[in-house]
Amino acid sequence: MICEKCNKNHATVHVTEVINGVKKEAHLCEECARSTGVGIKFTFSISDILGNLMESKPGKQSERMAQLKCSECGMTYTEFKQKARLGCANDYEVFRAGLVPLLEKIHQATQHVGKTPHTADTQIKKENELVRLKRELDGLVKSESFEKAAEVRDRIRTLETELNKNPEK
Amino acid sequence: MKVDDLLSQAGEWLKGTGPESDVVMSSRVRLARNLHRFPFLTVAPVAERTAIESYVRERLQEVLGSRKIHYFSMARMNAIDRTLLVERHLVSREHAQGEGDRGVAVSQDESTSIMVNEEDHLRLQVLRSGLNLEEAWESIDRLDSLLEQHMSYAFHPRFGYLTACPTNVGTGLRISVMVHLPAAVFSKQMDKVLQSLARLNYTVRGLYGEGTSPIGDFYQVSNQITLGKAERDIIGELKKVIPEVLKFERSWRHKLVEDEPRRLEDKVWRAYGILKHARTITSEETIELFSALRLGVNLGMIQGIPINTLNELFIFTQPSHLQKIEKKALEAEERDIVRAEYIRKKLATSTQ
Numbered sequence: 001m002i003c004e005k006c007n008k009n010h011a012t013v014h015v016t017e018v019i020n021g022v023k024k025e026a027h028l029c030e031e032c033a034r035s036t037g038v039g040i041k042f043t044f045s046i047s048d049i050l051g052n053l054m055e056s057k058p059g060k061q062s063e064r065m066a067q068l069k070c071s072e073c074g075m076t077y078t079e080f081k082q083k084a085r086l087g088c089a090n091d092y093e094v095f096r097a098g099l100v101p102l103l104e105k106i107h108q109a110t111q112h113v114g115k116t117p118h119t120a121d122t123q124i125k126k127e128n129e130l131v132r133l134k135r136e137l138d139g140l141v142k143s144e145s146f147e148k149a150a151e152v153r154d155r156i157r158t159l160e161t162e163l164n165k166n167p168e169k
Numbered sequence: 170m171k172v173d174d175l176l177s178q179a180g181e182w183l184k185g186t187g188p189e190s191d192v193v194m195s196s197r198v199r200l201a202r203n204l205h206r207f208p209f210l211t212v213a214p215v216a217e218r219t220a221i222e223s224y225v226r227e228r229l230q231e232v233l234g235s236r237k238i239h240y241f242s243m244a245r246m247n248a249i250d251r252t253l254l255v256e257r258h259l260v261s262r263e264h265a266q267g268e269g270d271r272g273v274a275v276s277q278d279e280s281t282s283i284m285v286n287e288e289d290h291l292r293l294q295v296l297r298s299g300l301n302l303e304e305a306w307e308s309i310d311r312l313d314s315l316l317e318q319h320m321s322y323a324f325h326p327r328f329g330y331l332t333a334c335p336t337n338v339g340t341g342l343r344i345s346v347m348v349h350l351p352a353a354v355f356s357k358q359m360d361k362v363l364q365s366l367a368r369l370n371y372t373v374r375g376l377y378g379e380g381t382s383p384i385g386d387f388y389q390v391s392n393q394i395t396l397g398k399a400e401r402d403i404i405g406e407l408k409k410v411i412p413e414v415l416k417f418e419r420s421w422r423h424k425l426v427e428d429e430p431r432r433l434e435d436k437v438w439r440a441y442g443i444l445k446h447a448r449t450i451t452s453e454e455t456i457e458l459f460s461a462l463r464l465g466v467n468l469g470m471i472q473g474i475p476i477n478t479l480n481e482l483f484i485f486t487q488p489s490h491l492q493k494i495e496k497k498a499l500e501a502e503e504r505d506i507v508r509a510e511y512i513r514k515k516l517a518t519s520t521q
Binding site for chain 2: 010012014030072073074075083084085086087088089092099102103106107108109110111112113114115116117118119124127128132
């Protein structure tokens with residue numbers, strides 16, 4: 001196979017990737033792959049199209065967002081949109097308004113429910129567990145596994161009492 | 170352990186002994202972690218980067234001991250050695266081609282590696298032969314819990330483990346299962362697999378080659394979602410999805426054996442013939458032929474070649490491995506000659 005770009009050399013770098021059902025292919029020689037930067041990063045991944053996911057309608061809010069800058073690492077929101085990479089932990093707070101809808105698009109969720117460091121507050125651990133259990137309960141009810149659902153509901157109640165929250169309805 | 174020592178051994182995960190190894194090459198789990206109170210590498214100045222590397226390296230050596238792991242400082246390695254680590258699946262290509270102070274800690278059996286200063290401060294990885302997600306997860310979870318007792322991670326009650334890229338935030342967990350789907354490709358059924366996996370939010374990448382080319386019917390299936398699901402649920406879902414892929418591939422293998430035995434046998438035996446006798450061979454052709462040969466071995470058409478020999482050939486016929494074996498830099502054409510010779514020898518000693 002001949003390189004698609006220079007049409008001269010033998011193509012040795014091939015890329016195929018499917019993201020959200022869209023298939024992309026490229027066949028390049030080593031040299032062209034390197035010169036186009038493909039050699040360094042030859043996969044298209046969701047992180048590459050993050051910028052597009054963040055495109056927001058021009059308006060007051062996006063103007064305000066563009067002004068945002070993290071006082072700890074110095075990264076601006078505009079810079080984040082270009083790089084698709086954050087500069088420090090604090091950015092998650094500073095850019096929160098822009099991040100939440102983005103996370104919703106990528107992960108279809110915005111609340112962590114997995115592992116927590118052992119140093120994390122037990123309060124946080126319990127709250128995360130609560131969110132996770134509620135989601136599990138929804139699934140169980142949908143699939144009509146009522147016996148298991150009852151067990152999960154009991155655990156939710158216990159946790160809620162521990163967290164001094166009133167059980168919902 | 171030196172980089173050269175890797176040449177006299179083969180990773181534990183290459184043994185081909187894991188479950189479902191006729192279709193699944195390997196299972197990989199990865200956790201992305203960053204240190205509390207340090208800037209991410211996106212903005213970290215050179216001095217800070219150096220500080221992070223030495224801090225993490227010291228902690229790793231202190232906690233894991235230098236007998237259990239070996240630390241490679243990548244900034245001081247040459248390009249061939251760095252690429253060797255990529256070919257070994259111990260570091261990412263980005264890490265090998267990156268800049269500045271960075272490194273990787275590797276366990277003796279190569280099943281565990283910890284990249285330092287890749288996109289995140291730490292990238293933990295555990296590899297297992299075949300489909301073995303549970304064991305891989307338990308191993309990485311233990312490692313992670315041990316490490317977090319000695320360094321504090323950036324963690325947020327709402328967003329979980331914080332990562333430089335929002336696509337990894339939450340659990341920081343990326344699971345990748347490498348599958349060999351020659352019958353699905355041969356029967357032009359791959360689009361179905363790719364599309365249904367994409368619909369379920371899994372990313373599929375073609376694999377291997379001098380780049381990470383999709384030749385040879387090898388595909389890597391990974392989860393896209395890292396936030397809003399517990400680790401066990403992410404694993405549980407993949408554990409339900411992968412068997413469907415296996416079932417699909419096996420049914421097409423069966424169909425090929427039933428409907429087109431001559432065409433299939435011809436493909437397999439031709440591949441074997443070329444590999445056994447070629448005098449020069451590109452890595453691209455090698456992988457395509459290995460794929461056919463692997464299928465033939467798994468279908469019992471060809472006997473006497475253990476799967477681990479095939480797996481090892483895969484790894485050792487890559488460019489940096491060949492150059493390390495020959496102890497010199499080789500141009501692509503020279504590598505093709507050395508590669509053909511290496512394969513001939515290996516196949517001659519492993520069979521009849």
